[in-house]
Amino acid sequence: MTAARLRYKVVEVAPVAEETLEKALEERAAEGWGIESVHFVTREGSHRPAMAYLFFTRVREDGGPGQPPG
Structure with missing residues (x-):
């Protein structure tokens, strides 16, 4: 999976x-x-x-920049 398809969250x-x-x-x-x-x-x-800093990821729902939804 490419980084463009991932979303990141820091808590x-x-x-x-x-x-x-x-x-x-x-x-x-x-x-x-x-x-x-x-x-x-x-x-x-x-x-x-x-x-503490917690780092999370998940797949972009929109497919990421330049990617079609789905």
């Missing part, structure tokens, strides 16, 4: 906790998004993440 999660991550994942999955990756941001001197 910032803070505070980072099991419940907040699960909520963000479940909400986007219900909307048809698939998880691509998770990136954690830590503060200097701390191992606990201060925030």
